[in-house]
Amino acid sequence: MLSDILYVLIRLLVLPGFTFLLACALLFQWIDRRTIARLQARVGPPWYQPLADLVKLLTKESILPAEADLPICTALPLVSLAAVLTAAVYVPVGGHTTYSFEGDLIVVLFLLSLPALFYFLAGWVSVGVYSVVGGSRSLLQYFSYEVPFLMALSAPAILTGSWSISRIVGQQATATWTVFVQPLGFLLALVGLIGKLKRVPFDIPKAKSEVVGGPLTEFSGRKLALWHLTVDIQTVVGVFLLVNMFLGGSDLGPLSSLPLAGLMDALGFGLKALVMLLTLSVTSVLYARLRIDQLADLGWRVLAPLGMLQLAVTMLIGAV
Amino acid sequence: MDTQAILDALNDACPDHTFDAQAIPIDETVIEVPVICLKRVVACLGSGFSISHLSTITGQDTGTELELLYHFWSKGGLTLRVVLPYDDARIDSLTAVIPGADFYERELAEMLGVRLEGHPRSGLTEAEGFEHFLLPEDWRPGRPPLRKKQPPKENES
């Protein structure tokens, strides 16, 4: 009984729970920053920089405007962090899932989209001019990327006939990786993820030269640190989710039958996650920031129709 | 730039004054213009001669009077010299003809206390005739910094 509880606690708090996610988040942030720096002819930060940044920000004084709603401003980063951490519980890592049930994909997608809403609210309740403008931008952006993202991630589920991430992963191990069947869907999901994480070229809500810090302009100290952590963990969960949905999870094709299966699983999954992360880093070096109307155009005129096409094709194949 | 042609045209435009050109280094032609003729002269220059732009307006306090120098450029320098009386320094604004004169004129107003008649932003505050543009908000009115004769300092309490 006690060992059961201990086991669950370890899964939640250590592996693949909070500690593991935190480590991943910091590692991913470092790899990301370092890669971007190298591509931009800079040196980039040392490996402990993300941790140092986090610790430093956590110890700083937290100041808010007098008109801001303090309880809500305190709650928002906490709730967003909780949402992405909860989402992480349902995303398999290297073939292991903490919890899994039919329909967990929908829960994950819902939980991953919550921070965007809280981000908007953060801008609204912290009353600064830049915060409000940034907040309304983030909401507009949300509508542009979320629909194609959802459609792209629904396609593999429909193909498999299951809304459980573990089943979709399992299916890919027996058949082939989704990315080969639905390359378009994979691309859409990637673009959607960039929008979700507000990375270049979709860093519109926090465009420094236009709205200073966007919705988070008025945040500082601990609250800001939690916001940053939310985004970092969101990156990890997003990357893991895409690896599971499109790249076959920890499946390494013929190599999977090698001995030391556990190690190979971890290696395969890690490698794919790294590739995904590097793709994200490289993309953010290549573009200028879009304007919000250009993004809405892209979202509704290009991405959404393509997402629908992907869905229609998948459904047709399923019906045949 | 044909100086003689400009002078002829100006003499036609303002028959009650005889214009004369003077050359100063570096290749600058200076024409003295009475205050009342300024607008007409600028209009005449703008229509008949390919004046490219108004480079700036220099305002200076010579000790006895205020002197405004309108530096134009048209493949050569052309400067109009306008002399204003010290106590009643007012001049027509050129912003209607040359919108770019706006900032130059506001600088004149703040730095030398020249009143600009017909300037769109003139009269927004009573003290200086303008809202502050270059000077600090708490600059005491009636003390244009580039005037040589400043009113005696009041005792600051």
Add this chain to the structure above:
Amino acid sequence: MTRVTIPIGPQHPLLKEPLSFMLTAEGERVVDSVLRLGYVHRGIERLAEERSWVQNVHLLERVCGICSHIHTTTYCQGVEALLELEVPPRAQMIRTLMCELERIHSHLLWLGVLAENVGFTTIFMYSWRDREMVLDIMEDLSGGRIAHAVNIIGGVRIDPDAEQLDSIRRGLDKLQQQVDTLLDVVQHERSLRVRTQHVGRTTKELVRRHCVVGPVARAVGIDEDIRRDAPYAAYDRLSFKVITESGGDVWATALVRVRETSESLSLCHQILDQLDPGDVATRAGRRVPAGEVVSRAEAPRGEVIYYIRSAGTDKPARLKIRTPTLPALSLLGEQLRDIKLADVPVVLSGVDLCIACADR
């Protein structure tokens, strides 16, 4: 729709120097703007009347933090005209060399700022890295990266030897490759074009009305350049093209500036080839005969004009400086009307503001 007032400045990540634009916006659309200057007003014009002619060279070097050399050049050639001094040809050449190096420096810096303002950090990093090469060359020549203190009344302070000239040549060759790459990027990079094309569009008429000069004017096809139209320093002995474009948008100004950088590089090579040995300065008297002078030069941002009046003493009686940013600011008032909020940084970068210059 409700109107919000969005302050841009005096402190804002968009601006590297303090200036304040109060934007009135309806949602994402900017309706109007009010400008306030003076945050870096140092009263240099008044200060110059208190300093001797020689001290003023160093004071005026500090009008601007980017184009410091062009200010001393304009001032020195004005004072030299009053003194009726003959400046040795070698000094003229070195002055011109510094002017052109400074133009390269300024344009590369500008490209970086534009890129950063549209969120394209990579180009920002690259062009500022390349800018370091020019700064190194200038440091090698004068000992200063930004404030060079090269000009003195009557000539220049530095006399580079053959070895230095060779190392400059090598540096320039390396830079030429980088500038070619940057030009290619500006011409062909799609997301940069999407953000800058048709943005901040001006017309010939508007530019004329607001008396705007320099690259912004040349980007609407106004073929004007003081270097060619009224050659100063050694420009009458050099050959170069005046770059013009017809678009009038921010992209066109970017093209003008990058091409001008290329042209400046070629000018530098010409100067290095034509640099004959000789004196670098003539002696100048302490007092300057009474008289007035209007001195003009082409700064990286356009025409700089100095009016200097001497009363025959060891100090100027009046010194007036007009930098090209001031008319550009006047045009901005027109440009910042009925545009998208996201275009504001692009439009602001397009005119290449130097606020210290505008405030003086």
